[in-house]
Amino acid sequence: MLPESLGYLFDAPLALAPSRPAVLQDDLALSFQVLDERCNRLANALLSLGAKPGARIGLLFGNDFRFVESLLAPMRIGAVTVPLNIRMGDDALAYVVNDAEAEIVVASAGLAHRARTLLDRLPRVRHLIVDGPPLAGSLAYDGLLDNASCELARRRIDPEAICLQPYTSGSTGNPKGVLLAHAGQIWNADLVRKAGAFDQTERGLIAVPLFHKNALVATKALLLAGGSIVILPAFDPAEVIRAIERYHVTYLTGVPAMYKLILAQHDLLRQHRVNTVRYAMCGSAEVPEELLEEFRRGFGAPLVEGYGLTEGGPVPIINLRWGVHRRGSCGRAAPGSEVKVVADDGTTELGPGQVGELIVRNPGIAKGYWRLPEVTARKFRNGWLYTGDLMRYDAEGFYYYVGRRDDMINVAGENMYPKEVEDILMRHTNVRDVCVVPAPHAIKGEVPVAFVVEKVSGATNEEELQAFFLARGAAYAHPRRVYFLDALPLGGTGKVDRSALKQLAMASGPISARGVTPSGEYR
Numbered sequence: 207m208l209p210e211s212l213g214y215l216f217d218a219p220l221a222l223a224p225s226r227p228a229v230l231q232d233d234l235a236l237s238f239q240v241l242d243e244r245c246n247r248l249a250n251a252l253l254s255l256g257a258k259p260g261a262r263i264g265l266l267f268g269n270d271f272r273f274v275e276s277l278l279a280p281m282r283i284g285a286v287t288v289p290l291n292i293r294m295g296d297d298a299l300a301y302v303v304n305d306a307e308a309e310i311v312v313a314s315a316g317l318a319h320r321a322r323t324l325l326d327r328l329p330r331v332r333h334l335i336v337d338g339p340p341l342a343g344s345l346a347y348d349g350l351l352d353n354a355s356c357e358l359a360r361r362r363i364d365p366e367a368i369c370l371q372p373y374t375s376g377s378t379g380n381p382k383g384v385l386l387a388h389a390g391q392i393w394n395a396d397l398v399r400k401a402g403a404f405d406q407t408e409r410g411l412i413a414v415p416l417f418h419k420n421a422l423v424a425t426k427a428l429l430l431a432g433g434s435i436v437i438l439p440a441f442d443p444a445e446v447i448r449a450i451e452r453y454h455v456t457y458l459t460g461v462p463a464m465y466k467l468i469l470a471q472h473d474l475l476r477q478h479r480v481n482t483v484r485y486a487m488c489g490s491a492e493v494p495e496e497l498l499e500e501f502r503r504g505f506g507a508p509l510v511e512g513y514g515l516t517e518g519g520p521v522p523i524i525n526l527r528w529g530v531h532r533r534g535s536c537g538r539a540a541p542g543s544e545v546k547v548v549a550d551d552g553t554t555e556l557g558p559g560q561v562g563e564l565i566v567r568n569p570g571i572a573k574g575y576w577r578l579p580e581v582t583a584r585k586f587r588n589g590w591l592y593t594g595d596l597m598r599y600d601a602e603g604f605y606y607y608v609g610r611r612d613d614m615i616n617v618a619g620e621n622m623y624p625k626e627v628e629d630i631l632m633r634h635t636n637v638r639d640v641c642v643v644p645a646p647h648a649i650k651g652e653v654p655v656a657f658v659v660e661k662v663s664g665a666t667n668e669e670e671l672q673a674f675f676l677a678r679g680a681a682y683a684h685p686r687r688v689y690f691l692d693a694l695p696l697g698g699t700g701k702v703d704r705s706a707l708k709q710l711a712m713a714s715g716p717i718s719a720r721g722v723t724p725s726g727e728y729r
Contacts, residue, residue, distance in 0.1 A: 208396060211363040212370070212388045212426075213245070213281030215395065219432030223406060228429060229271045230409070230453055231437040236271060238432075243356035248279035250358055251350040255333050257310060259284030259361075262371065264308035264331075265417070266290045266299075266317045269439050272337055272347065273416045274425065276312045281369045281388070284361060288371045288383075289417035292317060293697075300327045302373050302381050306576065310335065312347065365389035371576060372419065372516055375697075383576030384516045390570035394519050395426035397540055397570075402457070402485065403527045408433030410457040411449055413441040413464070419520045420489055424459040433457075443467040444474055451478040458486040462493050463696055466639060469497075469504050480505055485527055487512045494632045495533050511536045513607060517591055519543060519570035523605050534629075535604040543568035545605070547597050552587070561608050561623075564597040565590045596623065613704070618650040622683040627654050630679045636666045641694050641702045642685060645711040655711050656685035659693055666690075686717050 209217045216228065216238055224239035236244070257263065263280040265287060267273040280287045288306045290299060303311065307330050313321035315338035322341045325334055333345060340346040369388045373381040398404075410428045412435050414421045428435050436453045438445055441460075446468055449455060465488060469475075483505050488497070489512035501509035510527070513536035514520040522545055525537035539545040546555050547562040556562040567590045574582035585592050596608040609623040624642035631640045639659035647653040660666055668688040675684045689710070697703040 208392050210365045210388060210392075211281055212391050212395075213249075213278045213363075214360075215278065215392070215426060216241070216429040216432070219406065219429070223432060226406060226432065227434045229274055229435055229437065231271045234271065241275060244275045244351060245279045245282060246356050246358035247351040247354040248275055249282040250354040251335075252280060252285065252310065253283055254354070255310060255345075257283060257285050259367075261285045261310070262288050262306045262308040264288045264290055264303050264306065264311040266292060266311055266313040266321050267416065268292060268314050268316055269412065269416050269437050270314050270337075271437055272312075272314065274429075274435070274437075277422075281363075282358060282361070284363055284367065286368050286371050288373075289422075291373065291375070291381075291417055292415070294381075296320075296324060296327075298381065300324055302383075303328050304330065305380075306371060306373075306383055309333070313337065318344070363388060365392075368573065372417070372422075374516060382578055382581065385573040385576055386516075386570075387573055390519070390568075391426065392430075393542070393568075394423075394521055394570035395430045397524070397542065398423055398427035398521055399431045401524045401526050401540070402427060402487070404428055404431035404433050404457070406432035408457055409436055409453055409455050410434070410459065411436045411438065411446065411453070411455045412459070413438040413446055413449075414460055419514060419516050420459060420461065423514060423520060424457070424487070428457070443471050447471055447474045447478050447480060450480045450483060454482045456482055456484045458483060460486075460488060461701055462488055462497055463639070463694065463702060465497055465501055465509065469500050470638075475504055481507075483507045486510070489514060489536075493534075493536075494629065496632055498533070513537065513605070515593055515595070517572040517585070518566050518593060519568050522566040522568055522571075532600070532602070532604040535600075535606050537605065538603045539605075540568070543570075546590075547599060547605075552592065558601045559598055561596055561598045563611060564593045564595045564605070566593060567591070615644045615652055615654055617647075617653055617682045620680075620682045622654065622680070624654065626679065627656065627675065627683055627685060630675050631656060631658065631671060631685075633678070634666070634671060634674050636661050637671070639694050641704060641707055643704055643708045643711050645687065645714065645717055647686065647717045653686045653717060654683060655687040655689065655717075657689045657691055657694060657707050657710070659691055663690075663692075687711075687714070 220238045225237050227235045228238045228241045229236040310333045312335045318336035336344045337347040365388050368385045370386040371383045412421050486509045493511040510525040513523045522543040523537045524540040544567040546565050571591045594611050597605050599605045609625050627642040628640050638661045641657045642654045644652040645655040671688050695703040695706045
C-alpha cells in the first residue's frame with residue numbers, strides 16, 4: 207500500500223525494518239526510525255513558525271542528510287518544498303525565492319552566510335533556519351529539532367495537492383516553478399523502484415546534486431524500496447570509488463561526464479573493490495555508446511541510459527533493469543505513461559525512424575508552471591506535455607534521444623542535430639569527449655563546430671577529425687572547426703555547459719567558406 211503523502215514515502219520500510227539504515231553519510235547512519243523522527247521534529251518546528259498548508263519552504267543545501275528530512279518534513283504538514291539550485295548566481299537565486307513566495311528558507315552550514323546575505327533581498331521570507339551556529343536574524347536548525355516533538359499527528363493530505371516546486375534551469379528565460387503533486391510523484395517513485403528492481407539490499411550512491419531531479423528520482427525510489435542512500439558532499443571521482451568500497455554500494459546514478467571521469471581513474475579502480483555495483487543509471491544528457499561499453503568493462507555491471515525531465519513524471523521513458531536494452535536507447539514508454547513523437551504541427555504522429563518532438567502523458571506530469579498560465583497552456587495541451595525534446599523510435603518501441611529543439615542546427619536549409627556529429631566523432635580512437643554547437647557561417651548561416659577532449663593530448667588534429675567524420679557522415683553536417691580542450695565545461699547539475707561553448711564559438715567570429723568537399727559541399 208503506497209502512502210498518500212510523499213512526506214511519508216518510506217512508511218513500509220519504517221514499519222517492517224525501522225532499524226535498517228536509510229541514509230549513510232561519512233560516519234553517520236540514520237535508521238528509518240530516526241529519519242522519521244527527525245522529519246516529524248522538523249515538521250513540528252515549521253508548524254511552530256506558522257507554516258500552513260500550501261506554504262513554500264525553500265531549501266538551500268549542498269549534499270547533506272538534512273536535505274532529505276527537510277525535503278519530506280514540509281510535505282507532512284501540507285506545505286510545498288522548493289529545492290533551490292545552489293549553483294545559481296545570487297540574482298537568479300533571489301528571483302526564484304521571491305517568485306516562489308517562500309516564507310521560510312532552510313540553509314546548510316556551508317551556505318548559511320550566503321543565505322543571510324540574500325535575506326535583505328527576500329522580503330517574503332519570515333524565517334531563515336541555518337545548520338550550525340545561528341547567524342543574526344536566523345534560527346538554529348539543531349536547536350529547533352531538539353525542542354520539537356518527534357510525534358506528529360498525521361494530516362489528511364489531498365493526493366493531488368502540490369508537494370514539490372523545483373525550478374527549471376532558466377536557460378531560455380527566467381526559471382519556472384514546476385508544480386508536482388503527491389500522487390504523481392509517488393506513482394513515479396514506485397515505477398522507478400520496480401523498473402530498477404530495488405529492494406532493502408540496495409545501497410545507492412548520490413554524488414550528483416540532491417536538488418536536481420537525477421538525484422531526487424533515485425532518492426525517492428530507494429527510500430520507498432527500503433534501501434539506503436549514501437550521500438557524498440560533492441562529486442569527486444576518486445571519492446566515488448572509495449565510497450563504493452567503503453559502503454558496499456550496489457547502485458550508481460549520474461551523468462555522462464561523471465562516469466567518464468570515474469573511468470579515467472584507472473589506478474584507483476584497480477586498487478579498490480568496486481564489484482559490489484550491480485547496476486548504474488546514466489541520465490540528464492545523451493550517453494555515448496562507447497561509455498556504456500567502457501563502464502561494463504570497468505565495473506562488470508550494466509550502465510543503462512535513462513531519460514527524464516522535471517515536468518514529465520519525471521520519468522516517462524525507462525529501461526528496465528533486467529529487460530532487453532538497445533544500444534543508444536533510453537528505453538520504452540514506462541508502464542502507465544503514454545508517449546508520442548509528433549511533427550512540427552504538434553498533432554501529426556510520426557512513425558518509426560522519424561524525428562519529432564516527444565510529448566508525454568502520465569500520472570506524474572506537472573500540473574503546470576507556478577503562476578505562468580500562458581506558458582502552461584503552451585506546454586501542456588489536452589493532458590499532454592510538449593517536452594521540447596526531439597526523439598525517434600524503432601519498430602520495437604525503443605526511443606532514441608536526438609537533442610533539444612533549441613539545439614537543432616540549420617545548415618543552409620538542412621536540419622541536423624549535434625548528437626549526430628558527436629556520435630560519429632566519439633567513434634574515433636583518440637576522442638574521449640566531444641560537444642558540438644552551432645557557429646555563424648558567412649554563407650550557410652550556421653554550421654556545427656566541435657569541442658573535443660582527446661585521450662592522448664596532441665595526438666589528433668582538426669583535419670584528421672574532419673576527414674574521419676566526412677568518411678562516415680553527411681558532408682553538410684561535418685564540423686567546420688574543431689577546438690581541443692583539456693575538459694568540457696560542466697554546468698551546475700553536471701551536464702556539459704553548451705551555453706559556455708556556444709559563447710566560445712561565437713567569439714571566434716563567422717566562419718568563411720574554405721574550399722569544397724569531394725561531394726561539392728562548401729567547407
